[in-house]
Amino acid sequence: MKKFFALLPALFASALFAGYKTDGAFDISTNGVSLIVSYTEDKTPHFEHFGKRVNPADFVGLRELSPSDVGSPSLLYPERGGKNFLCPALAVKHSDGDLNTELRLVSTKKSLSKDGNVETTVVELKDTKHQFFVNLIFDAYKKENVITERAEIINREDGEVVLQNFASSAATLRAGKYFLTHINGQWAHEGEVSEDELTRGTKSIQSRKLVRTTLSENPAFMLSLDTPRNEKIGEVVAGALAWSGNYELNFECDEFGRLNIISGIMPVNYALANGEKFETPKMVLTHSASGSGQASRNLHDWARNYGLYNGSARRPIILNCWEGVHFDVNEPVVREIIDDAADLGAELFVVDDGWFGSEKYPRNNEHAGLGDWTVNRAKLPDGIDPIASYAVSKGLKFGIWIEPEMVNPKSELAEKHPDWIVGAKGREKPQIRNQWLLDLSNPEVQDFVFGVFDSVMQSSKHISYIKWDANRHLEQIGSSHTPAGAQERFYIDYVRGLESVFNRIRAKYPDVIIQACGSGGGRIDYLSFKYCDEAWGSDNTSPAARLFIQYAESLFYPVKAIGAHVPKSGSRNLETTMKFRSDVSMMARFGIEMRPANLPPQERADLKRAVGVYKKIRDVVCDGDLYRLISPFESRTHAANLFVSKDKSRAVLFLFQYAFDSVYHRPFFRLDGLDPDAKYKISEINTSKPISPMRGKTVSGSFLMERGINLLFNGWNQSAVFELERVK
Numbered sequence: 001m002k003k004f005f006a007l008l009p010a011l012f013a014s015a016l017f018a019g020y021k022t023d024g025a026f027d028i029s030t031n032g033v034s035l036i037v038s039y040t041e042d043k044t045p046h047f048e049h050f051g052k053r054v055n056p057a058d059f060v061g062l063r064e065l066s067p068s069d070v071g072s073p074s075l076l077y078p079e080r081g082g083k084n085f086l087c088p089a090l091a092v093k094h095s096d097g098d099l100n101t102e103l104r105l106v107s108t109k110k111s112l113s114k115d116g117n118v119e120t121t122v123v124e125l126k127d128t129k130h131q132f133f134v135n136l137i138f139d140a141y142k143k144e145n146v147i148t149e150r151a152e153i154i155n156r157e158d159g160e161v162v163l164q165n166f167a168s169s170a171a172t173l174r175a176g177k178y179f180l181t182h183i184n185g186q187w188a189h190e191g192e193v194s195e196d197e198l199t200r201g202t203k204s205i206q207s208r209k210l211v212r213t214t215l216s217e218n219p220a221f222m223l224s225l226d227t228p229r230n231e232k233i234g235e236v237v238a239g240a241l242a243w244s245g246n247y248e249l250n251f252e253c254d255e256f257g258r259l260n261i262i263s264g265i266m267p268v269n270y271a272l273a274n275g276e277k278f279e280t281p282k283m284v285l286t287h288s289a290s291g292s293g294q295a296s297r298n299l300h301d302w303a304r305n306y307g308l309y310n311g312s313a314r315r316p317i318i319l320n321c322w323e324g325v326h327f328d329v330n331e332p333v334v335r336e337i338i339d340d341a342a343d344l345g346a347e348l349f350v351v352d353d354g355w356f357g358s359e360k361y362p363r364n365n366e367h368a369g370l371g372d373w374t375v376n377r378a379k380l381p382d383g384i385d386p387i388a389s390y391a392v393s394k395g396l397k398f399g400i401w402i403e404p405e406m407v408n409p410k411s412e413l414a415e416k417h418p419d420w421i422v423g424a425k426g427r428e429k430p431q432i433r434n435q436w437l438l439d440l441s442n443p444e445v446q447d448f449v450f451g452v453f454d455s456v457m458q459s460s461k462h463i464s465y466i467k468w469d470a471n472r473h474l475e476q477i478g479s480s481h482t483p484a485g486a487q488e489r490f491y492i493d494y495v496r497g498l499e500s501v502f503n504r505i506r507a508k509y510p511d512v513i514i515q516a517c518g519s520g521g522g523r524i525d526y527l528s529f530k531y532c533d534e535a536w537g538s539d540n541t542s543p544a545a546r547l548f549i550q551y552a553e554s555l556f557y558p559v560k561a562i563g564a565h566v567p568k569s570g571s572r573n574l575e576t577t578m579k580f581r582s583d584v585s586m587m588a589r590f591g592i593e594m595r596p597a598n599l600p601p602q603e604r605a606d607l608k609r610a611v612g613v614y615k616k617i618r619d620v621v622c623d624g625d626l627y628r629l630i631s632p633f634e635s636r637t638h639a640a641n642l643f644v645s646k647d648k649s650r651a652v653l654f655l656f657q658y659a660f661d662s663v664y665h666r667p668f669f670r671l672d673g674l675d676p677d678a679k680y681k682i683s684e685i686n687t688s689k690p691i692s693p694m695r696g697k698t699v700s701g702s703f704l705m706e707r708g709i710n711l712l713f714n715g716w717n718q719s720a721v722f723e724l725e726r727v728k
């Protein structure tokens with residue numbers, strides 16, 4: 001007994017110190033952010049740090065203090081098997097039925113892009129027992145402080161393996177508290193911002209809708225460490241998965257207060273034959289030591305330089321006729337709207353839904369015609385080219401709407417190719433908006449979808465823009481192309497099929513502008529943006545609602561990628577002034593969504609003025625730094641955004657009172673991001689009735705940032721816009 005008590009301290013010590021001891025460490029670093037990987041003597045890799053830049057040498061010889069019976073947390077790419085009890089990034093059924101994997105470090109290789117801005121690190125891992133390999137590929141974007149991660153999973157075993165979990169990335173954070181911000185909602189209400197404190201257990205952000213996944217939940221997050229999210233202060237880790245299909249982002253608070261984040265495609269059983277490789281999508285990660293504003297700016301910079309198709313190009317001002325005429329497009333109406341678009345100063349005209357359909361199934365409403373991509377000669381007797389040429393003759397570019405992944409049951413396509421339609425044999429196929437989904441896992445369907453795009457492009461040499469819509473998601477699964485025993489592959493193969501179509505499109509049409517529209521904000525993610533220049537922000541064009549939606553989308557995506565069109569008054573039942581409507585739309589990729597002939601003369605003049613104003617401020621808004629000064633979610637009455645040019649010589653300030661409290665409430669709008677020592681001349685723009693006593697004044701950047709501007713709004717839905725120019 002005595003002996004036992006004598007042994008106790010030793011037993012206790014061994015339990016306490018049973019964690020791992022690091023033998024080496026390396027970093028994946030940008031100018032300001034480091035991801036540190038350590039490894040033990042047996043080459044088990046651990047995720048040590050993601051945050052401010054630190055020295056990897058400090059992580060060598062460390063001892064992790066965890067009791068022996070709780071497994072090995074904070075693995076670099078946590079596998080099912082070994083000592084891991086946490087949510088795995090990787091779960092595999094090996095060729096011999098073994099469910100365990102234990103990855104060990106084989107090598108790390110680094111390479112640098114020509115311009116020195118992107119460092120790629122390939123971390124090669126191998127299972128201790130099987131010929132089974134994982135390469136983790138990290139790209140560190142130095143200036144943008146963004147690190148992307150993806151995995152290649154390679155089966156060199158004698159037989160087939162089944163992947164059951166195959167995340168893009170895993171990360172372990174170590175803080176006192178974690179506050180998760182994510183955006184969610186529903187059709188026409190996409191941009192709800194939720195913030196939850198994470199406590200012990202797992203919170204998961206998911207979509208199972210396959211198509212237009214981001215109407216209801218976006219595959220992106222911000223984690224504020226220790227304190228709730230603040231735009232200017234505190235540590236924030238942000239991430240966005242570049243995937244336009246089902247996904248799962250898991251946030252697991254473990255028993256030691258660590259937060260383990262696993263992000264990737266929604267797991268399904270996915271068989272890999274011998275020699276086959278599975279490539280995951282990219283997870284885009286950033287860290288800010290100065291609040292969520294900087295985290296967004298990092299992502300915006302990365303997107304404009306790398307993550308958004310043609311991200312550095314200037315976006316045209318678009319007039320889309322959908323809310324103006326809906327399905328009633330015809331040649332005289334289109335010509336009338338083109339004339340008006342040119343008169344207003346727009347730069348691109350888009351003919352939306354309703355221009356196509358067979359004689360049997362014309363597309364006059366949402367009940368028929370989808371899938372039959374021939375011009376409706378009753379509406380456009382001479383086809384697309386005359387209207388496209390007409391737009392060009394008026395100095396406009398021309399764009400057109402398609403929805404090539406979908407089909408109405410009432411269409412010749414559905415009659416001809418029932419096997420191309422997603423749905424289970426022997427069950428009634430549910431419809432959404434009277435339509436079904438085509439099976440893009442099938443190469444014949446991929447050819448068809450590519451062909452729709454190609455033939456539309458070939459119908460006139462004047463087509464510069466395609467609005468690619470997708471107005472349903474997936475419920476019932478069933479692919480006649482996919483083997484009966486492996487139907488769940490379809491969830492992944494569909495997206496791969498879509499990617500392969502987009503790769504063909506981009507090889508042939510690198511310059512056409514493509515808008516991703518999934519009933520509005522249904523396809524706002526970094527896989528869409530790999531191929532598409534922009535997305536439609538929401539089918540809700542009501543300006544007060546758009547203040548919220550555009551705020552939410554700007555957390556992860558640059559405003560130049562979000563289409564925001566001025567509607568007619570009364571859109572979604574809200575009467576507003578043209579000024580208020582146009583001020584809201586000017587904070588993104590500006591456009592117009594109406595039949596201008598219906599506008600009262602004063603509104604038309606105001607709209608024309610707004611188009612001119614946007615042309616002057618567009619570069620600052622689209623390519624500058626965004627400072628969200630007041631969140632509509634937090635304020636309940638006001639919202640404010642400031643865009644500052646990269647050299648801080650120009651800025652545009654947008655102030656809104658979307659709800660009225662009292663004339664006695666005159667909030668101060670304190671600016672940010674300016675040069676404190678510079679003097680700025682203030683002009684109030686986009687109005688004939690300026691309301692600010694600050695207009696025309698020249699004041700210092702520090703005054704604007706410390707004291708700020710205050711304003712007297714006296715009603716609902718009012719706004720003011722200021723241009724600030726540095727005075728030499």
Ligand code: GLA
Binds near residue numbers: 353401469520536539
């Ligand atoms: C979706 C889009 C709209 C419009 C219609 C056309 O709802 O989001 O912008 O194109 O389809 O049917």
